[in-house]
Amino acid sequence: MRTGNVDVVRSSFTPTSPLIDGNIQEEELNKLNERLRIIDLLGTRTKEVLNSNHPSIANWFKNNY
Structure with missing residues (x-):
């Protein structure tokens, strides 16, 4: 697939x-x-979508939220 055919890329x-x-x-x-x-x-035409894909939530976050 050429780069010109990619509009959006999602990465975790x-x-x-x-x-x-x-x-x-x-x-x-x-x-x-x-x-x-x-x-x-x-290239710059491609939009990026980043999502959080964490397997768990650390205790430090639970206790400080």
Whole structure:
């Protein structure tokens, strides 16, 4: 499939580690950036949809919500 045939790309963001000082941990940020780099190959006409696809909610979030 050519890039001109792709209008929308959906990718999952899988936050499975707690935030540290409000920031995503490095390993998860690297995974997210890798996915975004792949999507960037499609060019600026392609829209991106990111959804959270976490397998569970960490206790730190439940206790601080």
